[in-house]
Amino acid sequence: MSEVPTRDGLPPEYRWRREHLFDSPEAWDDEADAFAEALDDLRAFEGRVTDDGETLLAMLDRYESIQAKESRLWVHARMGTLQDTTDEDAAARMRRFRSLHGEREKAVSYLDGALADAGRERIESFVGATEGLERYSSFLDERLREAAHAPSTEVLETLADLDAALDAPGRTLTTLKNADFDAPTVERPDASEATVTSQTRQRLLRHPDRAFRRRVHEAYLDELAEARSTRAQAFSDHLQGHDARASIRGYDSALDEALGGTFDPNLHAALRKTVVENLAPLERRNSLLSKRLGVETLHEWDTRMPFTEGEGPEIPYDKACDIVVSALEPLGETYQDRVESLLSERRVDVYETREKLTEVRGMALATDRGEAFLHLNYAEDLRSLYFFCHELGHAMHAVSSEATALDGVFPDHLVEVFSFTHEALLTRYLLDTGYPAGHVLDTALGKIPLFVGVRWMSFVDAVYDHLDAGRELTADRLGETYVEVQRAQRPGVEFGEGDERGWMVEHLSRDPHFSYLYVLGTSCGLALADRLHRGALAPETYHGVLREGGALSPDDAFERLGLDPVTAVEDALDVYDGYLDELA
Template identity: 30%
Template sequence: MTDYPTRDELDDQYTWDLTRLYETPADWARAAAELESRLETLHDHQQPTDSPAALAAALESIESVLVAKSRLTLYAQLHRNEHPTDEKRRDRHSRGQRLAASVDEAVRGLQRRIQRDAASVRAFRKEGDDALDGWHAYLDDLLAQAPHTRDADTESVVSAFAPVIETQTDTIAAIKTGDFDPPTVEASDGDPIAIDHGTYREALENPDRSVRRRAHTAYIDALADHDHALAAALTEKVRAHAALAAVRNYESVRELALAAPSYPDTGMHTSFTEAAHDAVLENVRDHLEAYHGLLESRRDLLGVETLRRWDERVPVGPDDADAPEITFEELCDHLLAAVEPLGADYRNRLESMLDERRIDVYPTARKRTDIPAYCPSSPDAGPFVLANFREDVRTAFYLAHELGHAMHIECMRASQPPRYVNSPRPISEVPSLVHELLLADHLREEGRPELVPFVRERRAQFLAGNVYGAGESATFLHEVYRTAESGTDLTPDRLSELYADIAAEFRAPVTPPEGDTAAATRGAPWRQQAYTRDPYHNYQYVTGTVAAVSAVRRLQSGALSAEAYLEFLRHTGRRESSTSFDALGVDVTAAEPYERVASALESVRAARLG
C-alpha cells in the first residue's frame, strides 16, 4: 500500500465537513427512512392535470423528493469515498442506490400521469397561469421525455434492476482499487515506489526516463492480471445499458446517453444529438495535425529518438529546473486573483466556499485515490470536492478545475430554484476549463518565475488531453459500445485491437515498444480507460474545452462581458445545450473553435522550439 497519512493526522481545514449534509450516519438513516415514507405522497396526485394549481403541486412534490434523494446519495457517496472498502459505508451506499431507484420509479409514475394529458398541460402553459410560473422549461423537458417513459409494470422492473445495472461499474471499480495490488519499482535514488492509480501519474512526470518506463510497464502489467475480469465486467455493463436503452425506446446506448438526466438529477435532461456527437469527433480528427506537432516537439525537446507512452506527461521545462511545489494556501490565493475578471461577486463567493470545508484536499490512507479529483453536488446542499492534491502544478490545476464545477453549482443555487440547479453534460466542463485557463494566464503573468514553464506545459496538457485525449477515448468507447451492442464479446484481445487502431491514428508520433507491434502490446492502455464513468461521458471534455477557449478569448477581448458569462452559468440548468453555447457565441459542431485550440497548441510548440 502507498504510505499516505490517515485522516486523523490532517488538520481539519484540509478535510471536508460532511456535517453540512448530516450530523451523523444515524441522521442519514433517519432521513432515508423519512424519504421512503414520503414516496407514498406522490401517489396522492392522482389527477395532476385537473388544474394549473394541481399540476404545480405535483411538480413541487417531484422536485422535493428528487432534491432529498440527491442529498442522501451525495452523503453516502462522499462518506464511502473516505474508505471505499469499509462494509458499513458500502452498505449505506447500496441502500442509497436502492432508495434512489425507488424514488425514480415513484417520480416516473407521477410524470407518466402528467404526460398522459399533454394537451391540458400545454393549454395551462398557454394560459399563463401564475401557478406555473417558473415551470415552463421543466414542463417542456418533461413532455419531451414522454416517448421514453414506460408503463407502470415496466418502470417497476427497471427500478428493481437499476442497482443491478450499476453492479458491473462497482465490479470495475473494485478491480482497479480494492483488488489492485500496486507494483513496486525502483526510483532514481534506489528507493522503492508503490505505483497505484495516483502515484502512476506522478511517476510519469519523473525526469528519469528509466523510472517512467518502469512505472508505466509495471502498472500496465499489474492491470493485465485482471484482464479477463475487467473485459467481462465491461461487456456486461454495456449489455445492461443496451437493454435499458431498448426498454426506454432508444435505438442505442449512445442515443440514451445523449439524453441522460443532467447532474445533479432534478428531472431535467441533456439534449445533444447523435449528429452533433459525430460532428464533434470528426472535428477532433480533422485537427490532429496540431496534436501530432505537439508530440513531435516533445520528442525533440526530450532528446529521444522515439517517443513512448511513458514520455507523454513529463514536463519539458528547463533542463536544470526541479518541478516547483505549490501549497494549498498559495493555490487558493492565485485562483482568487485569477478569477477577478469574472467580477467581485464571483471572486468573493469562491473565497467563501474555500473557507467552508467543502474540499477533501489531500490523499489519505484508505481514501479513494484512483481519480485526481471530482466534484459531486446536491441542488440544496451544494458542491463538495474530493481531491488528491500533491502540492504540484498538475494537481493544482485539477483542483482549480473541480472548483470551476463547484462555482457553477453555486451560481445556479444563488439564482435558480432547485429544479434548475443542474448541468447538462455538453456544457458541464466549460466552467471548469475556464478556471484552468484563467489560472494558467494568471500564473504566467504573476506567478513565481520557476512556475512559468511548468504552467505553460500544464496548459498544453489540459488542452491536448481534454480535446485529443478525450476525443481518442470517446472514439474508442463509441467503438466498444457499438461492438458489444452488435452481440460481440469484448475480449481482452479485441479491446486491445480496437484501442491500438485508434491510438495509431491519434498518437501517430508515439512509437510502440521495440520490436513488438502486436495489437496486444500496442493496445494495452485500453485497461486505463474510465469504465466506471457513465457511458459516452468523454465528449463533454471536448465540447467544454473548445467552448472554454473561445469564451476566455471573448472575455479578454471584451466581446463577452463578465456579466454575460455569469448569466450563462446561472441559466444552463433551464436551457437546451445548443442555446447555452449560443450564449457564449460558440458552435461546438463547427470547425472554428477546434481551430482555436489547434492554434493554441501550435503556439506552445513554437515556444518550446523557439
C-alpha cells in the first residue's frame, strides 16, 4: 500500500473487532466499575487467607476470576491506543486501567506475606488436602519461591500507588516516537517525496540509490534528535525506575529481577558470550554485502540493503494467511485449524493507518482466557509476512494455553521461542515451495536477531555501569556508549559523525533487559523447527508445552522439548552462516 490510509478507509475485514471483548466504550466503562467494586472481595480475605485450605481456595478462585477480567480490560484499552495514538478517550481509558491495576495490586498485597508466614509445608499440606487447590499449585510454588523478595504489605501498596509514575518515562518515550514525531520528508531520485516513519524507514533504506538511503537515514535521525535531551532523560528515568523496583523487592539489580530466579544468570551470560565470541558470520555478512554493493566501506544506511537484486515477491494479506497456515503443517492439522479459525474472526488489525502505532511491525495481545488479537503494520512484502507469522505464534500460544489466569499464558523466559519456531517453519516452507530463494534467505537472515540482541544486552549493561558509577545519562554519553558497542560488535561497518544518535532508534520504552528473550527465542525456535521436520519432536509434545503456559518452568520446558540453550545458539550461528553460503 503506497499511501497511508485513514482507518475508516480500510475495508472492515482488515480491522480487528474490539467488540469481541466489549460491545462499546461504555460497556468497557461498566466493566471497569464492576471490577473496582469486586476488589472488595479480595480485600475481605486479608488476615485469614491461610486459615485453612478452603479459605485459600476461595480467595484464589476469586483472584483468578478478577485477574481474567483485568486482562480483558487491558487488552481492549490497549487496542484503542494502538489503533490511534492521538485518541484522547482511548488514552483516558488506558490511564484508568493503570489506576485499576494499581488498586488490584494493593488489594492482594497481603498475599505473599501471608503465604511466607504460613510456610511451604503448611501450604503444601493445604494443596494435598483441599480438592481444587491443586490447580493453583504452580502459582503457589512461585509465590513461595518469591517470598524472599516480598516486601511488607505497606511497601507493596506504596509500589502499587507508584506504578503509574514509574511507568511514565516509558510512556513518554513511546509518545516521543509516535504521536509527537513529525515524520520528515526526503526527495526521491525521481524528485517525488518520501515520508520517513518508523515503518517506511525500513523499506526506504532498501532503495538501490545510496545517496537517497543516506538522506533517509539522516533525516530520520535529525528528527529524533529534536528531542534528544528529553529522550535521554526519559530513558535514564526508565532504567532507574526498573532498578528501583528491583531494589525494593530485594533483588540486586533490574536484570536479577528480570531473570526472577527461574533463569540461571550464568546461562544468560553464556548466551551473550557465545555470540560475542563468534562474530565471524556477521563480519562475513558485511563483507559480502560490501562486495554486492560495490563499496569499500559499509555505513549504517547500507546495512539493510538486500543481497538479492530486484524486488521481492508482493504478498497480499489474504495470500499471506494461506501461506502461514500451510507453513505450519509440521505442527499438525488441529493446530492449523485453530490458526484458520483465529484468522477468520477479524482479530487482526492488518495495515498501517494514520495515527496508528508504527514503532513496532507487529504485536500480539491476549487475555488470560486465550482471546488473542494481532496488531500489524503489514506492507505486503516478505519481511511483513515474517512479522505476521511471528506474532501469530504468540497468539496461538495464548489460544492453546490451559493455564490459570494467575499463572498466565506464557512461561517465563520462553515467550519468544514458539513465535520464532513459526518463522523457521515459514522459511522452510517458502524454500520448499518455490519462492525466490535469494529473497527468502535474505529476509530470514535479517530475522535472526542474535547479533542485534546481544548488542542491546551489551549497551544496557554499559549504561547501567554509568548509572552505578553516578554518571549522568546525557544524550552525548548515551551516544558515545552506543557507538562504542556498535564498533566492537559490528565488524565491517563504519561509524562516523551523526551515528551516535542511533540509540534513539531503539525500542527504548521496553523492559531494558528484553533482548535476551530474542537471542534465546530465535535459537530455540530454529532448533524446534528442525526437530519437528526431522521427526525428532512430536507435535503433541510441542502442544503439551503450549497447554501448560505459565505453569511450566523454563527448565522443564527445555527438557521436554529436548533443548540446550547454549547449543541452540551455537547451532543458530551455523544456520546464519549456512544462509550466507546460499547467498554468496
